[in-house]
Amino acid sequence: MEPDHLRTTSVFLDFDGTISTSDVGVHLMNRLADDHWLEIEDLFEHRVIGSRECILREWGLLPSTQEDMLRSVALEIGVDPDTSMLVTGLLQAGAEVTVVSDGFGFYVPDAVALLEVPVLTAAVDWATGILSFPFADSTCPCAACGTCKVAPVQAAASRGRTTIFVGDGSSDRNVAAHVDYLYAKDNLASWCQANDVTYRPFVTLGDVARDLGLAQPPVSDSLGRSASRAPAVDVSPPGQ
Ligand SMILES: [Mg+2]
Ligand SMILES: [Zn+2]
Numbered sequence: 001m002e003p004d005h006l007r008t009t010s011v012f013l014d015f016d017g018t019i020s021t022s023d024v025g026v027h028l029m030n031r032l033a034d035d036h037w038l039e040i041e042d043l044f045e046h047r048v049i050g051s052r053e054c055i056l057r058e059w060g061l062l063p064s065t066q067e068d069m070l071r072s073v074a075l076e077i078g079v080d081p082d083t084s085m086l087v088t089g090l091l092q093a094g095a096e097v098t099v100v101s102d103g104f105g106f107y108v109p110d111a112v113a114l115l116e117v118p119v120l121t122a123a124v125d126w127a128t129g130i131l132s133f134p135f136a137d138s139t140c141p142c143a144a145c146g147t148c149k150v151a152p153v154q155a156a157a158s159r160g161r162t163t164i165f166v167g168d169g170s171s172d173r174n175v176a177a178h179v180d181y182l183y184a185k186d187n188l189a190s191w192c193q194a195n196d197v198t199y200r201p202f203v204t205l206g207d208v209a210r211d212l213g214l215a216q217p218p219v220s221d222s223l224g225r226s227a228s229r230a231p232a233v234d235v236s237p238p239g240q
Helices: 003-008 024-032 036-045 051-059 067-074 083-092 150-158 170-175 186-194 205-211
Strands: 009-013 096-100 123-125 130-132 162-167 181-184
Touching: 003 009, 009 150, 024 051, 024 067, 036 051, 051 130, 083 096, 083 205, 096 150, 150 162, 150 170, 162 170, 170 186, 181 186
Parallel strands: 009 096, 009 162, 162 181
Antiparallel strands: 123 130
C-alpha cells in the first residue's frame, strides 16, 4: 500500500503481544494466580467459552482490588520499540489509528498514552475490583467477546475506510473475515496458515511500518526502494 492511500485507511492495533513484547494478561496470571487459570484458557482456546467469560473468570483469580500490585506487575512487560514510529508515521500519513485490546485493559491506556490514539478495552473499578466491558457488542458475530474487535472494524468499513488490523492471538481471529489487510504473527499467523486466510507476516511493528512504506527498508532490501518514498516521521522512542 502506498502512503497516499493511508489517508482513507483505519488501522487497528491489538495490544497484548502486538504492541507489548509479550502478553501482559498471561504474565499477570503466571505471576499472581494459581495454575487453575490454564484450564480457563484452555476452554477459551477450544471455543467452549467466549473471551468475555474467559477474562472474567481469570480476573476472579487475581487480587482484583490491589491496583498498585497489578499495575507494577503489568509494567514488567515492555512495548515494541517501533510502536511510536509506526503510529506517528500512520497519523502523519492521515490514517486513523485505534488500539483495541480484548484483555483486562487497565494497563493499556497508560502504556500507549504518548501515542494519543483512542483505546478500546475493558475497565476496572478499583474500589470494588469489578471488571466491565464498555466496548462489548452483543450484536456482533463474536458476541461472546469482552472488547469487540469486529465492531470497530466494521464501523470503519461502513464509513468507506480501508481497514488494516495488526495482531497476534486468538482474539484477533474473528476480525480476519472483516478487514482488508491483516498483519499477523505467532499464534494468529499459524491459524491463518492452517485456515487459508490471507495475511501479511510481521515480527516487529517496524516490519509493518516498512511494509506500509512508512520507514526506510533495511539495507539488505534488494528492491532498492529509495528513501524518498518514506514520509518524514518522528522516530523518537516511546519514552521507556
Ligand atoms: Mg494479542
Ligand atoms: Zn465481537
